[in-house]
Amino acid sequence: MTEALRPGATVGILGGGQLGRMLAMAAARLGFHVHVFDPDRNAPAAEVARAATHAAYGDEDALRAFAGSVDVVTYEFENIPPAALDLIEAVVPIRPNRKALATSRDRLDEKTFLHELGLRTAPYAAVDEEGDLAQALAVIGTPAILKTRTLGYDGKGQARILSPEGAEAAFAQMGGRPAILEGFVAFEREVSVIAARGLDGSVAAYDPGENVHEGGILRTTTVPARLSPGLRSDAVLAAARILNALDYVGVMGVELFVTARGLLVNEIAPRVHNSGHWTEAGCLIDQFEQHIRAVVGLPLGDGARHADVVMENLIGPDMDRLPALLKDGSRVHLYGKAEVRDGRKMGHVTRIRRA
């Protein structure tokens, strides 16, 4: 497939969480059918999709049937078992591509890739065994953060090391999995660029947003970010360089640290990104539609920002604030999750200040 899919074609989405759900609605608005694959029978995306397969990512028959029923496959998370991707890719294109997935799912590969591109990151070192950690700490110093190379998200699979004495406990927390030690970055703020690249190679980026995390989970994104014109341009160019190097198709989230010495790339996510949810309130074409446009081969849309926006995640008990939020002029977007749990993303709100 090098031509655009036509309305009536079917987009397959691996993962049926809130990102898959918002992608599914964006695909519907463009006239595409959607087939969601998610093991969870209560996956939020399933109820706004035409079809859903609830099966394990190791279920080869289910994967094959899924791949055979769709015209392109995209995904909402990066930790999809490679064997599942092999099987799907034999039938139908996967966008964004495997290289983007492989690079971003392993923190060490990701950092190496970014360095090879000439982009700066926090200092880092591979930690495969306990001896590596002592050596890495000697170079990088403390405080530092030990992270599993794969499968971590929202602060999971991470351990802070405040002094060399903490090394043993942190290493134990990795549970024997290969890890990476990252030096602590004294950053002024974190920003992210939500950028898209089309099948035709064109690149478009949304205005950078400024992120605040709490407990490892994104709390708010504010646009515009407090960035000098020079740094704003650096941020967007860094994202564009990454997309081009990966021959990327789709939307990517690129998190950056703003430091006294310029920008460092924190991490990349080869998918729509929580820090881009503000686009649904601040832009004509939001990140979800932009992603669908890219993966089906349509031209990228107009992502210019028409308002200043603050996006706030509704996490767990934040849902108690719902009655007030529905009254105060916010736009409330809920994910249809039945059960409220601590740390669970239940929805988000956006507030705009007309620009």
Add this chain to the structure above:
Amino acid sequence: MTEALRPGATVGILGGGQLGRMLAMAAARLGFHVHVFDPDRNAPAAEVARAATHAAYGDEDALRAFAGSVDVVTYEFENIPPAALDLIEAVVPIRPNRKALATSRDRLDEKTFLHELGLRTAPYAAVDEEGDLAQALAVIGTPAILKTRTLGYDGKGQARILSPEGAEAAFAQMGGRPAILEGFVAFEREVSVIAARGLDGSVAAYDPGENVHEGGILRTTTVPARLSPGLRSDAVLAAARILNALDYVGVMGVELFVTARGLLVNEIAPRVHNSGHWTEAGCLIDQFEQHIRAVVGLPLGDGARHADVVMENLIGPDMDRLPALLKDGSRVHLYGKAEVRDGRKMGHVTRIRRA
């Protein structure tokens, strides 16, 4: 039910066309489940709803099961058989209410209602039999339009009478159904107000839009409409008076003619309205979410306009222009209809000029 429904409750929607589809996605964004009732197995709304019943509006068992599975019922069209509504209303609230439906589904009742409210309309007279028509034409004159009292939409069930000689043919076109003769209005333009009223009685209106029809079908809506501040205020106040008089809950479309002597009300539609589609591109809270907020008992949202917008319907072969529209900065919204037919609304596009 006088309290707001909580996320996880289910909204029932009678009618699964494009309006039902956009309502379904708005309900999902607020955390509600959706059950669509539509005889058509390919109803566009069904694929973005959690549940769909495909049965006739005369199928009492299906209607009862539908009503029993939802917490409130709303609708996307006004010609629902009253017997079906009786059956549903015995189980669950219908919003907007029966009075709004009864008034708007009969052009004669609607005009009478508007007059009793002190609002102006085109001159009109009831035409039950051929003799009535001659009498009505003597008073109203030509040109005039003969319309069936019920079941007309998008120019169907209407016949223009250019001179008294055309009366017989026009009457024959009504097929023996009760009709209404409406005098021709020399209007400068047509505008519409999309207004909402909440369960708490609060009223909010979007900025009036200016409509252009072709062949009886809406072609474009442009906001802001060309209206003096006085007429803009008159238009919004007329809509509010109508909503209050009907004890209305939900979004209504009120079409008005702008004439040299002020505003005339053309017709009212007790539902989200094609001429309000621009709100999805021009407002934080669009008409679909506003309607869902109202019918589930939530506070109305912020409908302030942040941009100038032109909405254009994509009708039948307009779909051939899709490749160009996807490239030119428009927002394209398609309804997922498989078959392109002349006169069929396939989607719409919105273009914004940042205000």
